[in-house]
Amino acid sequence: MRVRLIQLDGKLPNLAIMKLARWHLDNGDTVHVTRRILPDLFEPHYDRVYGSAIFKFSENKIPLFRQQWPDGILGGTGTGLSTTVEQLIGRPYESYDYSGYPDFTPSIGFTQRGCRLGCRFCLVRQKEGGPQSVNSIYDKWRGEPWPRKLHILDNDFFGVPEWRDRIREMQDGKFRVCLSQGINVRMITEEAAAALASIQYRDTKFKERRLYTAWDNIGDEKKFYAGVARLEAAGIPPSHLRAYMLIGFDSKETWPRIWYRFRRMVDYGIEPYPMVYDRARNDLLCFQRWVIRGLYRTIPWREYKRSTKTAASVLGWELVYEAPAKLACAFLQARDRLWASEPGKSITVRDVVAELPIECRALLSDKFLAAAYAINVEPNHLSN
């Protein structure tokens, strides 16, 4: 049988495709792995065609797949279909073939499946259930002569008690490990933070020190930074962190809220990585591009030229980036004017606020007023 396996998205090798390739090869079939939906002129007739997509944004490729391969079998989280390799094969299956990815030299796979949480925007819990341990590090490594580099795709690495064995295997085997699906920093313990600090964690190219995590919900700020602090105490600086930030999912989300999360992370030295849930939102895609290309480091959002950038996004940016500084400046100027007009007289925060232009007064928050005391360097002159 001739089999065509099409990976519709994703930079890393697709595990479902690798499993199907292994299974067909073991059954004496000929396998062709490709990322192209359309065959080229010299391709033979195929007896069976599979397509797999993991990202929702790949849905737009499905019509072409269906048109070209009407009998083709589709699966993967990006297709909205629940077909699994195990259903197709008829039994549990954990063997992979790498020959469709000749340039890929690391090893890839899961040490656990499932997740302790059930975030509303995510299908992991629904599809895989609670956390279960599935493989050791040595089960996943291809062995010599392959490099000791592993892409571990676990969604909740610390969700199973066996994680301690996995960490020991990484340490003893001197593996470099990329945990690109992210560790759940909100639930990180001191023990887990110390374990992470003890391994050679790397980015997807195995070049830089990188740990992946997420701050998806603005309401998780406290828990997120408590976890970041735990990592820092264990020796993992915020500059090693890339945090996925989900945007376009929360119905209460506003641009100032997006900018707030973004700025908090950048100011803390964490690299934000926006993930756009609603792919119809061109304004969010525009923001995502500006961030993941690193343009935010050199081009202020206001000056970034792009037809899909919206006025609302600029207003939000100004509010988060400029209003606090402008307010502080106006506040100090008003205070100085009062001091100059009546030298030696004790003045209150209320006096200064009354001096401010009306548009500044409207923006004053309790937080700002509290901060005003910190700005004051001469307490005798400024009291409550």
Ligand code: SF4
């Ligand atoms: S923690 Fe991550 S894997 Fe688990 S449900 Fe939430 S988004 Fe999904």
